[in-house]
Amino acid sequence: MAEKKIPYKIYLNESEIPTAWYNMRADMKNKPAPLLHPGTHQPMTAEELGGVFCEELVRQELNDTDPYIAIPQEIQDFYKMYRPSPLVRAYCLEEKLGTPAKIYYKFEGNNTSGSHKLNSAIAQAYYAKQQGLKGVTTETGAGQWGTALSMACSYFDLDCKVFMVKVSYEQKPFRREVMRTYGASVTPSPSTTTQVGQKILAEHPGTTGSLGCAISEAVEVAVSNPGYRYVLGSVLNQVVLHQSIIGLETKAALDKYNIKPDMIIGCAGGGSNLGGLIAPFMGQKLRGEADYRIIAVEPASCPSFTRGVYAYDFADTGMVCPLAKMYTLGSDFIPAPNHAGGLRYHGMSPVLSQLYADGFMEAVAVPQTSVFEAAEQFARVEGILPAPESSHAIRVAIDEALKCKETGEEKTIVFGLTGTGYFDMVAYEKFHEGQMDDYVPTDEELAVFAAKLPKMEG
Amino acid sequence: MAEKKIPYKIYLNESEIPTAWYNMRADMKNKPAPLLHPGTHQPMTAEELGGVFCEELVRQELNDTDPYIAIPQEIQDFYKMYRPSPLVRAYCLEEKLGTPAKIYYKFEGNNTSGSHKLNSAIAQAYYAKQQGLKGVTTETGAGQWGTALSMACSYFDLDCKVFMVKVSYEQKPFRREVMRTYGASVTPSPSTTTQVGQKILAEHPGTTGSLGCAISEAVEVAVSNPGYRYVLGSVLNQVVLHQSIIGLETKAALDKYNIKPDMIIGCAGGGSNLGGLIAPFMGQKLRGEADYRIIAVEPASCPSFTRGVYAYDFADTGMVCPLAKMYTLGSDFIPAPNHAGGLRYHGMSPVLSQLYADGFMEAVAVPQTSVFEAAEQFARVEGILPAPESSHAIRVAIDEALKCKETGEEKTIVFGLTGTGYFDMVAYEKFHEGQMDDYVPTDEELAVFAAKLPKMEG
Numbered sequence: 030m031a032e033k034k035i036p037y038k039i040y041l042n043e044s045e046i047p048t049a050w051y052n053m054r055a056d057m058k059n060k061p062a063p064l065l066h067p068g069t070h071q072p073m074t075a076e077e078l079g080g081v082f083c084e085e086l087v088r089q090e091l092n093d094t095d096p097y098i099a100i101p102q103e104i105q106d107f108y109k110m111y112r113p114s115p116l117v118r119a120y121c122l123e124e125k126l127g128t129p130a131k132i133y134y135k136f137e138g139n140n141t142s143g144s145h146k147l148n149s150a151i152a153q154a155y156y157a158k159q160q161g162l163k164g165v166t167t168e169t170g171a172g173q174w175g176t177a178l179s180m181a182c183s184y185f186d187l188d189c190k191v192f193m194v195k196v197s198y199e200q201k202p203f204r205r206e207v208m209r210t211y212g213a214s215v216t217p218s219p220s221t222t223t224q225v226g227q228k229i230l231a232e233h234p235g236t237t238g239s240l241g242c243a244i245s246e247a248v249e250v251a252v253s254n255p256g257y258r259y260v261l262g263s264v265l266n267q268v269v270l271h272q273s274i275i276g277l278e279t280k281a282a283l284d285k286y287n288i289k290p291d292m293i294i295g296c297a298g299g300g301s302n303l304g305g306l307i308a309p310f311m312g313q314k315l316r317g318e319a320d321y322r323i324i325a326v327e328p329a330s331c332p333s334f335t336r337g338v339y340a341y342d343f344a345d346t347g348m349v350c351p352l353a354k355m356y357t358l359g360s361d362f363i364p365a366p367n368h369a370g371g372l373r374y375h376g377m378s379p380v381l382s383q384l385y386a387d388g389f390m391e392a393v394a395v396p397q398t399s400v401f402e403a404a405e406q407f408a409r410v411e412g413i414l415p416a417p418e419s420s421h422a423i424r425v426a427i428d429e430a431l432k433c434k435e436t437g438e439e440k441t442i443v444f445g446l447t448g449t450g451y452f453d454m455v456a457y458e459k460f461h462e463g464q465m466d467d468y469v470p471t472d473e474e475l476a477v478f479a480a481k482l483p484k485m486e487g
Numbered sequence: 488m489a490e491k492k493i494p495y496k497i498y499l500n501e502s503e504i505p506t507a508w509y510n511m512r513a514d515m516k517n518k519p520a521p522l523l524h525p526g527t528h529q530p531m532t533a534e535e536l537g538g539v540f541c542e543e544l545v546r547q548e549l550n551d552t553d554p555y556i557a558i559p560q561e562i563q564d565f566y567k568m569y570r571p572s573p574l575v576r577a578y579c580l581e582e583k584l585g586t587p588a589k590i591y592y593k594f595e596g597n598n599t600s601g602s603h604k605l606n607s608a609i610a611q612a613y614y615a616k617q618q619g620l621k622g623v624t625t626e627t628g629a630g631q632w633g634t635a636l637s638m639a640c641s642y643f644d645l646d647c648k649v650f651m652v653k654v655s656y657e658q659k660p661f662r663r664e665v666m667r668t669y670g671a672s673v674t675p676s677p678s679t680t681t682q683v684g685q686k687i688l689a690e691h692p693g694t695t696g697s698l699g700c701a702i703s704e705a706v707e708v709a710v711s712n713p714g715y716r717y718v719l720g721s722v723l724n725q726v727v728l729h730q731s732i733i734g735l736e737t738k739a740a741l742d743k744y745n746i747k748p749d750m751i752i753g754c755a756g757g758g759s760n761l762g763g764l765i766a767p768f769m770g771q772k773l774r775g776e777a778d779y780r781i782i783a784v785e786p787a788s789c790p791s792f793t794r795g796v797y798a799y800d801f802a803d804t805g806m807v808c809p810l811a812k813m814y815t816l817g818s819d820f821i822p823a824p825n826h827a828g829g830l831r832y833h834g835m836s837p838v839l840s841q842l843y844a845d846g847f848m849e850a851v852a853v854p855q856t857s858v859f860e861a862a863e864q865f866a867r868v869e870g871i872l873p874a875p876e877s878s879h880a881i882r883v884a885i886d887e888a889l890k891c892k893e894t895g896e897e898k899t900i901v902f903g904l905t906g907t908g909y910f911d912m913v914a915y916e917k918f919h920e921g922q923m924d925d926y927v928p929t930d931e932e933l934a935v936f937a938a939k940l941p942k943m944e945g
């Protein structure tokens with residue numbers, strides 16, 4: 030290859046790491062709908078939310094007016110241990126595809142949590158510490174969030190209680206062990222240690238658990254133990270806020286080389302990574318300063334954007350959490366057992382849901398074998414072994430680059446590579462052994478769950 | 488923390504990545520002893536070596552005169568996908584230890600192979616491709632080298648046959664799966680697919696394998712298949728040469744901020760990482776331009792430097808490889824089954840062996856539970872989950888920093904953090920469960936193996 034004008038990896042200097050998060054809601058004309066009390070269906074007050082969440086995080090959750098929120102120095106210091114993350118020019122992938130498109134990816138996997146989750150974990154742990162709490166509780170599915178939170182809590186010397194979806198707990202003993210290395214306690218969910226866990230076990234004996242169920246357990250432990258609060262790794266407004274560091278760095282790196290993307294692609298489960306990646310670009314779009322195609326990619330087996338309902342729903346199976354208005358498949362929805370690719374939450378960030386409803390972004394659902402094909406192709410040329418979640422974005426980035434090959438257009442594609450797949454080799458093995466299928470829920474199946482959405486007044 | 492003059496992570500620009508490897512042998516007065524033919528005990532000729540190794544790699548193996556060897560552009564391009572690696576200032580560890588010492592580590596784990604091994608793998612794959620070969624064979628123990636080589640071969644579209652020590656093959660199915668993702672074939676060793684494997688199985692039924700045995704198998708397959716050569720991830724002069732990229736980057740980063748280290752610490756198994764890390768510093772020392780303490784850290788359960796013999800020995804169990812003069816425990820030596828910390832090769836790089844014999848470096852052996860204690864302490868404050876191998880260097884870096892705390896000296900410590908521990912969670916679990924012991928071989932045990940060293944004339 031000849032000398033490149035754009036480096037393989039664009040790194041910002043430490044002094045260029047953003048010192049404030051960007052809050053998309055400030056620039057949204059249609060604000061995301063408020064969280065509602067699960068009993069009264071009235072908007073949750075800061076006081077009510079404060080029983081579950083840390084005070085400062087409640088303020089961030091409810092703040093839809095301030096565009097920028099300063100990042101405390103302690104969090105900035107922690108960010109410097111693993112940030113800035115590189116914006117990588119995928120020269121090798123471009124060459125392999127023979128595409129005139131220019132492909133960039135923001136790689137968030139270069140930290141021990143293996144994903145972008147650490148960006149919000151450290152913020153949430155910091156505010157918990159500031160408030161003088163003893164510890165926090167949370168849920169984890171694949172384990173990225175639990176790992177990130179245990180790292181953050183270890184740094185601030187906070188207790189960390191993780192409820193891990195039972196099937197992951199059993200299939201991913203190494204994830205569990207990483208969390209233990211960072212001093213967290215990890216309980217398989219549903220467990221007999223909570224009332225909601227006992228109830229779910231009685232109703233569904235032998236269940237392998239779900240995120241919605243683990244959330245219910247973690248919330249119960251938080252509200253019934255003094256000095257504890259609950260923290261969540263996705264969906265919430267505050268999480269999307271913290272994750273804006275991804276997009277802000279991406280934009281700063283692109284601006285450094287006068288690169289204007291045509292499209293920005295991210296995988297979407299609860300929406301934390303996508304919301305963070307697109308934040309400043311969406312801000313420009315909302316303010317009418319620039320236009321970009323923004324594409325959410327979700328698994329065809331858990332298609333909340335593309336086949337869900339935009340409605341108020343419970344965030345958890347146990348129905349102890351506030352109601353959120355979001356694209357949802359119903360809080361009882363669990364992807365088919367063969368689903369290996371992560372992104373298994375039934376709902377979607379209320380911020381992203383509103384933006385999608387208002388036409389500011391697109392969504393596409395992709396079948397899982399095509400996701401693993403993209404993952405392997407990417408790994409072989411770009412070196413990095415991607416997480417199944419991230420590989421959803423790779424799939425669509427490759428598809429768009431191949432369209433450019435047909436049309437000859439030199440489009441600039443940016444996608445989020447949220448993490449690494451080191452703890453997902455069971456899924457890769459399934460793929461190599463041809464044991465993976467592309468099961469997609471039928472309309473009838475989805476209708477069953479949709480019918481159980483909570484009835485709202487008016 | 489206050490504003491730091493030295494950033495948390497010193498990154499070179501891509502244009503500052505070294506374009507030539509540094510060959511310590513050129514500056515050594517006492518050159519490392521030549522490889523000898525296992526039958527005749529005469530120095531191996533380039534022609535003889537060419538039957539096993541790629542031509543250009545043989546030239547590098549035998550070259551003890553040229554101080555710099557240019558890195559081909561294709562390898563430079565690949566390096567840019569994951570290099571430069573960061574030189575990290577361990578501010579958080581320093582604070583936790585309360586030491587006046589300044590601690591830096593060169594982190595080589597930010598690539599999918601999870602270690603520094605990729606630096607030599609890509610070079611060896613490149614030269615194999617240049618020679619028009621179909622593929623290469625190799626052995627792997629813990630799996631870092633096999634993973635790195637499979638990535639490199641995938642990049643250059645070469646076939647890659649890996650013999651993996653049977654106990655690792657069974658205990659690390661995920662490592663195996665990563666190699667398969669990159670298209671390599673992985674065979675547990677000893678296997679029935681080679682003559683030497685059959686012989687070893689007949690003599691030691693039920694053996695769980697060793698590196699020395701896997702090497703013999705890989706060499707046999709290379710020499711008996713046209714278009715194949717054997718490649719090795721450590722010990723050889725060429726590997727130490729390629730790994731000098733680590734030290735050259737480290738030195739360039741330190742020079743950028745006018746930092747002069749007092750000591751440089753690296754873990755030592757076969758010596759590839761340590762040899763690479765220290766290369767330019769050792770060069771200064773050999774030329775009398777500067778002085779540094781250089782410390783090799785090895786496991787107490789496999790103590791080739793500190794308790795081995797400096798003598799000609801076989802590189803492999805099957806005795807098909809050339810003889811190398813090195814610190815060795817004997818080619819039949821296998822660490823006790825409880826040994827979890829990597830670095831299990833019986834011998835040591837001939838270059839490092841000569842330097843150690845000549846008093847240019849120190850060596851220390853550390854027990855494994857203390858290594859895992861250091862690993863966990865490091866993980867909790869610096870975030871990165873270290874490989875057990877790398878944690879040997881962490882142990883001694885912490886020990887040296889604590890000595891500074893006692894004396895009040897503000898020494899500058901640089902150590903090599905060679906890789907991540909994501910695939911070593913079984914070892915971490917043993918540690919957490921208190922199932923790890925510190926077995927160290929007795930003098931009598933070592934004497935048995937030493938007695939079997941090959942008898943040399945004169």
